[in-house]
Amino acid sequence: MIKVSGVSKTFKSYHSPADRLKEKIFRKKYHREITALQNVSFEVKEGKTLGVVGQNGAGKSTLLKILSGVLLPDEGSIKVDGKITGLLELGTGFDHELTGLENIFMNGTFLGMDKDEIERKKDDIINFTELGEFIYDPIKTYSSGMLMRLAFSIAMHAEPKCFLVDEALSVGDAYFQQKCMRKILEFKNDGGSIIFVSHDMNAVKTICDSAILLDHGHIISSGDPKDIIDYYHGIILSKSHMGNTEVIVNEVIDDHTGHKNPSASTGEVKLLSFKVLNSKNEEILHIESEQVVKVIYQVKALKELSDPHFGLHVRNNLGLSVFETNTYCSGIKTFTLKKGQVAELTWEFLFSLSAGDYSFSVGVANKGYGRDAFEEYLLMAHDIEVLKVIPNSNAIVYSGVFNMKPKIKIQERLGKE
Numbered sequence: 001m002i003k004v005s006g007v008s009k010t011f012k013s014y015h016s017p018a019d020r021l022k023e024k025i026f027r028k029k030y031h032r033e034i035t036a037l038q039n040v041s042f043e044v045k046e047g048k049t050l051g052v053v054g055q056n057g058a059g060k061s062t063l064l065k066i067l068s069g070v071l072l073p074d075e076g077s078i079k080v081d082g083k084i085t086g087l088l089e090l091g092t093g094f095d096h097e098l099t100g101l102e103n104i105f106m107n108g109t110f111l112g113m114d115k116d117e118i119e120r121k122k123d124d125i126i127n128f129t130e131l132g133e134f135i136y137d138p139i140k141t142y143s144s145g146m147l148m149r150l151a152f153s154i155a156m157h158a159e160p161k162c163f164l165v166d167e168a169l170s171v172g173d174a175y176f177q178q179k180c181m182r183k184i185l186e187f188k189n190d191g192g193s194i195i196f197v198s199h200d201m202n203a204v205k206t207i208c209d210s211a212i213l214l215d216h217g218h219i220i221s222s223g224d225p226k227d228i229i230d231y232y233h234g235i236i237l238s239k240s241h242m243g244n245t246e247v248i249v250n251e252v253i254d255d256h257t258g259h260k261n262p263s264a265s266t267g268e269v270k271l272l273s274f275k276v277l278n279s280k281n282e283e284i285l286h287i288e289s290e291q292v293v294k295v296i297y298q299v300k301a302l303k304e305l306s307d308p309h310f311g312l313h314v315r316n317n318l319g320l321s322v323f324e325t326n327t328y329c330s331g332i333k334t335f336t337l338k339k340g341q342v343a344e345l346t347w348e349f350l351f352s353l354s355a356g357d358y359s360f361s362v363g364v365a366n367k368g369y370g371r372d373a374f375e376e377y378l379l380m381a382h383d384i385e386v387l388k389v390i391p392n393s394n395a396i397v398y399s400g401v402f403n404m405k406p407k408i409k410i411q412e413r414l415g416k417e
């Protein structure tokens with residue numbers, strides 16, 4: 001288990017190195033203070049994964065550096081009943097003039113292994129990297145992917161109690177990333193704690209048991225990864241909104257599930273109704289796969305919207321995006337909505353999705369530009385309805401996300417002996 005209590009970190013930022021010197025000589029403040037982390041506390045239990053999300057500059061890297069011991073916090077403490085290792089800052093504790101093998105000894109020592117331990121694990125470390133003869137080359141000749149292979153292998157073989165995973169993992173090729181993910185899951189199943197920092201929201205939803213959202217060094221929300229990411233998207237929406245009205249981000253607690261359904265809105269439109277129907281126009285909560293599903297919703301404009309656009313997002317029970325588009329991206333012409341006017345949207349799909357629960361979210365924006373951007377994001381309402389899809393006994397048996405309905409052909413050929 002890892003317990004982080006009240007961690008804060010402030011950096012001094014100087015415009016130029018001369019300012020640092022001037023500050024010393026004239027005893028006057030020549031710096032700006034940047035609070036990278038402010039009173040950050042959380043816990044990650046054994047065998048659990050915590051996701052850390054937030055915009056650029058939110059404090060994620062600073063947190064990782066403090067956790068790995070590269071930086072010291074100004075305040076607060078970190079308690080862990082063992083080692084914390086990870087991938088951050090590829091090359092921390094590496095000497096680029098030395099070979100891969102020599103670096104195993106150097107970096108291994110940096111990660112708290114003694115010489116005998118490294119000697120014992122050396123072959124396993126090398127085998128995991130699959131670097132072959134390259135292990136005898138100086139690492140300055142390595143690609144970033146090769147360096148990552150080496151760093152990951154050493155960090156994992158140091159037998160940590162907590163493993164830090166960040167974007168550095170993504171410099172590996174697809175094959176090695178998968179290999180690392182399998183190793184990370186093995187580590188987790190054996191009781192290891194993981195802190196996972198990523199901008200890949202789907203990965204956070206899939207891998208993490210809980211998540212924290214950092215904003216300007218503060219934890220502004222924590223809990224179920226799906227809720228945190230929806231909340232995060234609401235914040236992004238409010239920051240990217242170019243209109244004059246403030247975006248309000250709300251967390252509406254669902255009475256039935258206890259889930260937070262975050263919504264973000266400028267208050268310039270209102271979602272009046274939302275219905276999920278079958279082909280007979282009956283409202284439904286579940287449907288057999290491969291059937292027609294209609295989604296109908298009404299939006300009222302509370303101000304005139306010159307170029308309104310409407311979106312729909314379907315996600316599975318893990319919160320993974322199954323399908324998302326809007327009228328703008330689909331090339332559908334809309335019309336000016338006068339203040340008080342209502343637009344009704346009908347979406348019709350053949351629901352060839354595998355059995356499971358699917359949620360619907362609605363977005364409304366104004367003035368599309370470029371490929372898929374808007375000047376004004378007006379509303380984002382998450383998980384308004386959930387539709388249960390049950391297997392269709394007439395369909396083929398398959399696993400995965402949706403039925404791709406393959407045309408499969410098999411022919412007998414004369415084989416050569």
Ligand SMILES: Nc1ncnc2c1ncn2[C@@H]1O[C@H](COP(=O)(O)OP(=O)(O)OP(=O)(O)O)[C@@H](O)[C@H]1O
Pocket residue numbers: 011012013034035036054055056057058059060061062063
């Ligand atoms: N060494 C430093 N000196 C001065 N300011 C710093 C230093 N390191 C980080 N900061 C500042 O601290 C804040 C948090 O930075 P940090 O790198 O932790 O953010 P982040 O969430 O990791 O961002 P990103 O997603 O871009 O990697 C930023 O405002 C950054 O400018």
